[in-house]
Amino acid sequence: MPRAILCILDSVGIGGAPDAAAYGDTGANTFGHIAEHAAAGKADRAGLRSGPLHVPNLDALGIGAAIQLSTGTLPPGLSATATGGRFGVGREVSKGKDTPSGHWEIAGVPVPFEWGYFPQTEPTFPPELIEEFIKRARLPGILGDEHASGTTIIAELGEESIRTGKPICYTSIDSVFQIAAHESHFGLERLYEICQIAFELTAPLMIGRVIARPFIGENAASFKRTGNRRDFAIAPPAPTLLDRNKDAGHQVFAIGKISDIYAGHGVTHKLKGTGLMQLFDKTLEALEMAGDRAFIMTNFVDFDSEFGHRRDVPGYADALEKFDARLPELIAKMAHDDLLILTADHGNDPTWPGTDHTREQVPILVFSPSLSQGEIGIRSTFADIGESIAHWLGLAPGQNGKSFL
Structure with missing residues (x-):
């Protein structure tokens, strides 16, 4: 009973x-630069981590070999040989470096249009x-109306938002309209309500997502975003791998923000989680529930939101090490004909200027006991990932991508 975990x-x-x-x-290289900084002692933080990057399980699956294939250079502390699986490099054909484009293409639907973006001006949003x-x-009224880091602008304007009842509206270089408001003072359901309105208004502009960013705390020093984020997203323009597997009568487990990214399409089971470890727990939970030809897809958002955008090299290195340490748990629960792809x-290189995503190639690490x-080389589209999973699950070939299995 083949199953797939992505x-x-x-x-x-x-x-x-x-x-x-x-x-x-x-020159951006998220994983490679983190490894270099760690080897040079630039990723040390008292009480968190120190020393060279320690990711033996990812390395065995081929992360070092994939980076060398992608860049021609092997980062310090990593191996040029994969001893536990197949490795390769993914290259995106969709324009942009945003979450929906990458995820849709991975699931077999490259983005066929240009997203809308807001200019880097103040104010940034059209007045009308x-x-x-x-x-x-x-x-x-609203606060913000600018390009900003979410944690920074909440610290700056959160107290005023509580006092005035005005939500904080901001954007980034991505195709996104973000709205932050206090989870209890403003109200979580009220925040979702106004995000739905904003989504309806921005959809004609081809803005990919409106993101609800609830936070808690009573002052700038204690404000913290919660796990009740919700993405209101434009739906993919064609059936994705998720739709195809659901339509074939099989389970599709969407973990983390996956369901939001695909606007709920193709999902049979939605599991939420906050933080890398809880998301990993939910992935293991889904594997326990998964039947024949089930597809499990998890987005581990913290690498991006907590460490990439914040340009936190030690935090990113620590997160990679903690994720790596749990991989044996997942592999131990896999059946002989299960497939795992990482x-x-x-990209979101924490050593790079600014706070935005970076246009990078991605690793494709493939493992199955069988x-x-x-x-697998450098793949010309992320869609090869989805097509390989479709092949593994016995689905008919899709319109984009070619299986590497």
Whole structure:
């Protein structure tokens, strides 16, 4: 009874894509630069971690070999040989370096259009958009209206938001409209309500997502975003791997923000979790429930949201090590004909200037007790990942991608 587990290590890129220069990302290398900083003692933090990056399980699956294939350089402390599976490199054909583009293409649907973006000006949002948003959402106004880091702008404007009842609206270089508000003072359901209104207003502009960013705490020093984030996303323009497996009568487990990314399409079971370890627990839980030809897909968002965007090299290194330490648990629960693929949707190099994603190639690490070791090369589209899983699960070939199995 073949099953497939796909783990998206959100933002764990492995070197600039061929078109990285168009995005200002020539030389970006998320995983490689973290390994270099760790080896040089630049990823040490008292009470957290120190020394060279220690990821023996990812290394055995081929992360070092994949980085060398992607960049021509082997980071310190990693091996050029995969001893536990097949490895390769994914190259994106969709334009942009955002979450929906990467995930949709992984699931077999490259983005066929250009996303809409907001300019890097203050204010950043069209005044007529904000005017209509305030009117329809019955708001006293908004705060922010700029490009910003979510944690930074909440610290700056959170107290005023509580006092005035005005939500904090901001964006980034991605195609996104983000709204932060206090989970209890403003209200979680109220936040979801105004995000739905914002989504309806921004959809004609081809803005990919409106993200609800609830936070708790009573002052700037104690504000913290919660796990009740919700993404209101434009639906994929064609059936994805998730739809195909569901339509074939099989289970599709969407863990973390996966269901939101695909606008709920193709999902039979939705499992939420906060933090890398809880998301890993949910993945193991799904595997226990999964029947014949089930597909399990997890997004490990913290790599991106907590460490990439915050340019936190020690935190990112620690997160990679903690994820790595749990991989044997997952592998031990796999049946002989189960398939595990580890990959990413884009990069977010914590050593890079700014706070945005980086246009990078991604690792493709493939393991099954029934698979031999080897190299799958540099794949010309992320869609090869989805097509390989479809082949493994016995689905008919899709329109994009080619199986490497």
